[in-house]
Amino acid sequence: MYMKAVLLKSLGERPSITDVEEPIERDGWIKLRILRSALCYRDILTYKGMFPQAKTPLILGHEFTGIVSGDYPEYGFSNGDQVLTLPYTYCGECEYCLTGRENLCRRREWYGEHIHGSHTEYILVKPQSIVKLDINIDPNYASIASCVIGMIINGIDNAGGVEEGDKVLVTGASGGVGIHALQIAKAYGAETIAVTRSEEKAKFIEEVSPDHIIVGGEFAKEVKKLGGVDMVIESVGEPTFNQSLRSLKWGGRMVVIGNVNVKNVDLQLGLIILRQNSIYGTLSSTRKTLYKAIKLYRLGKLRAIGMEMKLTDFDKAVEKMESGESRGRIFLKP
Numbered sequence: 464m465y466m467k468a469v470l471l472k473s474l475g476e477r478p479s480i481t482d483v484e485e486p487i488e489r490d491g492w493i494k495l496r497i498l499r500s501a502l503c504y505r506d507i508l509t510y511k512g513m514f515p516q517a518k519t520p521l522i523l524g525h526e527f528t529g530i531v532s533g534d535y536p537e538y539g540f541s542n543g544d545q546v547l548t549l550p551y552t553y554c555g556e557c558e559y560c561l562t563g564r565e566n567l568c569r570r571r572e573w574y575g576e577h578i579h580g581s582h583t584e585y586i587l588v589k590p591q592s593i594v595k596l597d598i599n600i601d602p603n604y605a606s607i608a609s610c611v612i613g614m615i616i617n618g619i620d621n622a623g624g625v626e627e628g629d630k631v632l633v634t635g636a637s638g639g640v641g642i643h644a645l646q647i648a649k650a651y652g653a654e655t656i657a658v659t660r661s662e663e664k665a666k667f668i669e670e671v672s673p674d675h676i677i678v679g680g681e682f683a684k685e686v687k688k689l690g691g692v693d694m695v696i697e698s699v700g701e702p703t704f705n706q707s708l709r710s711l712k713w714g715g716r717m718v719v720i721g722n723v724n725v726k727n728v729d730l731q732l733g734l735i736i737l738r739q740n741s742i743y744g745t746l747s748s749t750r751k752t753l754y755k756a757i758k759l760y761r762l763g764k765l766r767a768i769g770m771e772m773k774l775t776d777f778d779k780a781v782e783k784m785e786s787g788e789s790r791g792r793i794f795l796k797p
């Protein structure tokens with residue numbers, strides 16, 4: 464049996480929709496029928512060769528939800544179960560795995576990088592990567608519960624959390640990470656400030672009702688008028704980094720998630736020392752933050768925002784993301 468897949472033949476090449484053989488069930492793995500596979504900027508960076516350890520030929524994609532195909536009583540999964548997934552497998556035995564930080568496991572294998580990913584119809588996953596759902600959940604939300612929602616929660620938790628009334632600024636606020644980061648900060652009771660590049664994007668952002676929206680690249684001055692922020696969720700990277708740093712209050716924290724152009728930043732150490740600012744890197748999510756993502760959904764505090772496209776329109780989806788034309792996440796339907 465053949466299925467459609469976004470196949471990367473070698474690093475640096477553009478992937479293409481290709482007919483590949485359906486995966487054959489094997490011990491220790493569970494077969495899923497993909498319901499939704501979201502497009503992540505990491506997919507683009509992967510095919511451009513920014514992750515040289517990626518193994519080709521490779522099916523891209525790591526943000527997904529699916530239905531269990533077959534019965535796996537030894538792991539507690541049955542045919543038809545809908546599951547959420549972590550974007551990687553992990554060893555379960557190392558110091559990171561044993562302390563709830565499986566996202567840092569050195570024996571981790573990433574779907575769509577080291578092993579085949581989800582931009583296709585069927586995938587084999589490790590049982591430890593999946594979580595069975597006991598509620599009905601929007602497949603779009605389920606697909607990003609880990610790499611987007613769980614990752615943002617991981618970033619916020621890792622940076623000491625957000626308290627009610629804290630001011631939180633989100634850059635790239637109309638993007639797949641930004642629009643959900645605003646919702647999460649709001650769910651935590653923060654006063655939210657969205658930064659975006661155009662009035663048209665600002666209109667879209669109004670959908671999640673941030674307390675303030677600032678349009679334009681020079682936003683630090685405007686943020687200072689609001690008294691500065693306790694936390695920045697930096698979903699863009701180098702282009703907004705310095706303005707973000709200057710938007711922080713004394714003691715403020717920056718959670719770095721985006722790295723769109725993979726460029727170095729100019730960092731004035733004096734600025735972070737004298738103001739005791741902290742910068743936190745964020746890598747993906749853990750089982751713990753995935754559960755938190757489900758909890759916030761159950762409470763009705765979060766929803767998936769973006770556009771659905773066909774898997775076979777992968778090229779168009781990439782164009783939309785790269786040109787900045789996409790709003791929220793792009794959810795690919797096989």
Ligand SMILES: [Zn+2]
Pocket residue numbers: 503504505525526610611
């Ligand atoms: Zn991702």
Ligand SMILES: [Zn+2]
Pocket residue numbers: 553554555556557558559560565568569570571
């Ligand atoms: Zn491990």
